[in-house]
Amino acid sequence: MSHNYLKISLLADTARSIxxxxxxxxxxxxxxxxxxxxxxxxxxxxxxxxxxxxxxxSIARQISSLKPGLPILQPSNAxxxxxxxxxxxxxxxRIGESYExxxxxxxxxxxxxxxxxxxxxxxxxxxxxxxxxxxKILRHSPTLVKIFLSSRDDQDIVCRLKDYPSLDIxxxxxxxxxxxxxxxxxxxxxxxxxxxxxSSNKEELQESIIYQVTKxxxxx
Numbered sequence: 001m002s003h004n005y006l007k008i009s010l011l012a013d014t015a016r017s018i019x020x021x022x023x024x025x026x027x028x029x030x031x032x033x034x035x036x037x038x039x040x041x042x043x044x045x046x047x048x049x050x051x052x053x054x055x056x057x058s059i060a061r062q063i064s065s066l067k068p069g070l071p072i073l074q075p076s077n078a079x080x081x082x083x084x085x086x087x088x089x090x091x092x093x094r095i096g097e098s099y100e101x102x103x104x105x106x107x108x109x110x111x112x113x114x115x116x117x118x119x120x121x122x123x124x125x126x127x128x129x130x131x132x133x134x135x136k137i138l139r140h141s142p143t144l145v146k147i148f149l150s151s152r153d154d155q156d157i158v159c160r161l162k163d164y165p166s167l168d169i170x171x172x173x174x175x176x177x178x179x180x181x182x183x184x185x186x187x188x189x190x191x192x193x194x195x196x197x198x199s200s201n202k203e204e205l206q207e208s209i210i211y212q213v214t215k216x217x218x219x220x
Contacts, residue, residue, distance in 0.1 A: 019148060020115055027067075035113040036062035040121040050123045052130035056098035059114055063105050075104035099133045106143045119151035131160050179214045186210055 023035035036059045041049040048054035064076035072080075079093075079101055093101070106112055114134070122130060138145055151157050153168070186209055189195035195209075196202050 019150070020117070023113055023115060032111055032113065033109050034062070034067055035115055037115040038117065040116065040118040042121045042123070050121055052122060052126050052133070053092065053095045053098070055116065055122065055130055056095045056102075056133055057093040060093065060098040060101045060105065063102065063109070063112060066108065073105055073108050075101055075108075095129055095133055099136055102137055103140055103142070106137075106141045106145070109143050111144045111146065112141065113146045113148070115148045117150050119149050119157060120154045124154070124156070128156065128160070131157070175214065178217050179210060182210050182213045182217075186213075 020035065020037050023032070023037070026032045027034040038055050038058050039049070040055065043049060060076070064072050066073070079097070102112075114137075119127065119130075134147055134149075138147065149161070186195065186206055190202065190206065196205055199205055
């Protein structure tokens with residue numbers, strides 16, 4: 001069976017959110033099963049958000065039910081009962097266990113869509129394990145799998161995914177959109193008298209603000 005894999009390098013958070021919103025809308029409209037998604041973040045206060053093991057476990061958990069409100073699928077029930085018998089001695093699912101569970105769950109789906117945002121925020125020492133697991137899912141899933149990744153162009157990620165379809169968006173390609181957004185927000189703040197209230201040279205300062213903020217954004 002043919003599998004699709006899409007890796008996209010984006011710098012704009014809004015664009016990444018639109019991808020997930022579109023996938024959720026497709027589910028709500030009855031066109032596809034619910035997507036499984038994960039927002040990576042290298043935050044010491046939330047170590048699980050950069051852990052390949054936690055990311056894989058989250059994907060498995062999200063596809064453990066065909067949609068919210070329905071019972072948990074048998075493979076996940078069986079995995080839970082087995083771990084319960086062991087007293088949960090091994091802790092959370094290891095990445096290999098999550099992979100095996102995802103493969104078994106795939107038999108219940110016509111399509112699985114996985115979206116991972118900000119892959120570059122995943123632990124650089126172990127994210128190769130996550131990429132390897134995603135590739136194994138593509139090769140061995142009994143159903144169609146579509147995987148969408150967003151990332152900055154860290155060289156280990158670029159090298160690992162170079163043979164897959166990709167779209168690179170750099171700061172020079174979305175600078176005009178950022179400038180339009182900054183201009184609209186600046187004008188709104190000025191109309192609400194929250195910005196440049198007492199300035200005698202509003203137009204010149206407004207243009208300076210727009211230029212400096214847009215330049216400093218560097219595509220973000």
